[in-house]
Amino acid sequence: MELRHLRYFAVLAEELHFGRAAERLHMAQPPLSQRIRDLERELGVRLFDRTRHRVQLTEAGALLLEHVRPVLSGVETAREAIRRIRPGEAGVLRAGVPPDTNPVVLPTLTADFARRAPGVLIELHELTTDQQLTRLREGGLDAGVVRHPSDTVGLESGPVARRELGVVLPVDLASAAGAPSRDASAHDVPSRDAPAPLRLRDLDGTPLIIFPREMAPRLYDHILTVCRDEGFLPGAIRHARNPHFVHGLALAGRGIHLNEQPAAPLPHGLVWRPLERPELAWTTSVVWVPSRHNEAVAAFTRSVTQGLKAAGHRITDDRLSDGEPG
Known part of the structure; x- marks a missing residue:
C-alpha cells in the first residue's frame, strides 16, 4: 500500500x-x-x-x-x-570547517552568527577541504570553510582571507638556520619583539611534516611547489594531521612544520619563526552551491570573516555586496 x-x-x-x-x-x-x-x-x-x-x-x-x-x-x-530545518527558516545551517582551524575563530564565528541569524542553529562539522567540497555537492552541507587552491568549480565563494605561514621547528635547528636560539614561543609569548624570520632555502634538506595530500590535494601540491621555488627541497616528507603528533615529530627531530603563528605557546623545545618571504599562506573562504544560497549562508559568510579577522587573517578579496562593514 x-x-x-x-x-x-x-x-x-x-x-x-x-x-x-x-x-x-x-x-x-x-x-x-x-x-x-x-x-x-x-x-x-x-x-x-x-x-x-x-x-x-x-x-x-x-x-x-x-x-x-x-x-x-x-x-x-x-x-x-x-x-x-532548512537554512534561514528558523532551522539548522550545516557548515564545515578545517580540522586545524585556529581556536580563536570558532567563538567569534558562533557569537557573531547568533547575532545575525538568531533563529538558526549552526551545526559545525570538522572536515577537510576535499570532504567539504564533496558534501556540498551532494547536499550534505549548506556552506564550507575551505582552503585554496581547491576545486571549487560550480561553487560560489565569499571574501578571501589570508594568513601567512611560518615554520615550527626545534630551537637548535632555528639557531643553526640563523634565528635566535632562545625559546621565545614557549616562554616569552606574547613578545614585544617580532620573531626573527627564516629563509626556506636555509632549511633545504630538512624533512617536512605536512598534512596528508588527500585532505586538500591542490593546496598540498601548491605548498611543495612554493617550497621548491624558494630553494627548499625536503629530505623526507612525513604526514600528520593532529597538532600533538606534529609537535611530537618536530621535537623528535623528524622534521619541520609549516603553519600560521600559534595561538597558544608551543611545547618547550619548539619555536615558531615567520618566513622572510611570505609566499606561503592559508588562503581561506566560505563556499556554497549557488542554488542553495540564502540569508543564513550569507550570515555565516560574514561571521566566518569576523572569526578569521579575530585570528589574524587579512581580507584580501572582499566580495560582500551589501555594503555592510567588516
Whole structure:
C-alpha cells in the first residue's frame, strides 16, 4: 500500500467525484480510477459504490478514511518540520570547517552568527577541504570553510582571507638556520619583539611534516611547489594531521612544520619563526552551491570573516555586496 494511493483515496472520498478529484490531484481521471481499483484489489474490499450519477463511500471505505486521515496529517506535519530545518527558516545551517582551524575563530564565528541569524542553529562539522567540497555537492552541507587552491568549480565563494605561514621547528635547528636560539614561543609569548624570520632555502634538506595530500590535494601540491621555488627541497616528507603528533615529530627531530603563528605557546623545545618571504599562506573562504544560497549562508559568510579577522587573517578579496562593514 503506497502513501500516494492513500492520498488519492482521501481526495476522492472528499470530492465523491472522479473528475474533481483528478483535477485536485493534477492527474487524468483514468489513472486515478486505476489506482483506486488497485487499492481495492489489495485490500480485498470495495471502497466506493459507483453509478453513472454518483460516487459514495462504502462502509469499508468510511472505516479506511478514519484511519487514513491521521496518517496523511502526520506526513504533512513531518514535511513541515523538515521545511523548517532548512537554512534561514528558523532551522539548522550545516557548515564545515578545517580540522586545524585556529581556536580563536570558532567563538567569534558562533557569537557573531547568533547575532545575525538568531533563529538558526549552526551545526559545525570538522572536515577537510576535499570532504567539504564533496558534501556540498551532494547536499550534505549548506556552506564550507575551505582552503585554496581547491576545486571549487560550480561553487560560489565569499571574501578571501589570508594568513601567512611560518615554520615550527626545534630551537637548535632555528639557531643553526640563523634565528635566535632562545625559546621565545614557549616562554616569552606574547613578545614585544617580532620573531626573527627564516629563509626556506636555509632549511633545504630538512624533512617536512605536512598534512596528508588527500585532505586538500591542490593546496598540498601548491605548498611543495612554493617550497621548491624558494630553494627548499625536503629530505623526507612525513604526514600528520593532529597538532600533538606534529609537535611530537618536530621535537623528535623528524622534521619541520609549516603553519600560521600559534595561538597558544608551543611545547618547550619548539619555536615558531615567520618566513622572510611570505609566499606561503592559508588562503581561506566560505563556499556554497549557488542554488542553495540564502540569508543564513550569507550570515555565516560574514561571521566566518569576523572569526578569521579575530585570528589574524587579512581580507584580501572582499566580495560582500551589501555594503555592510567588516
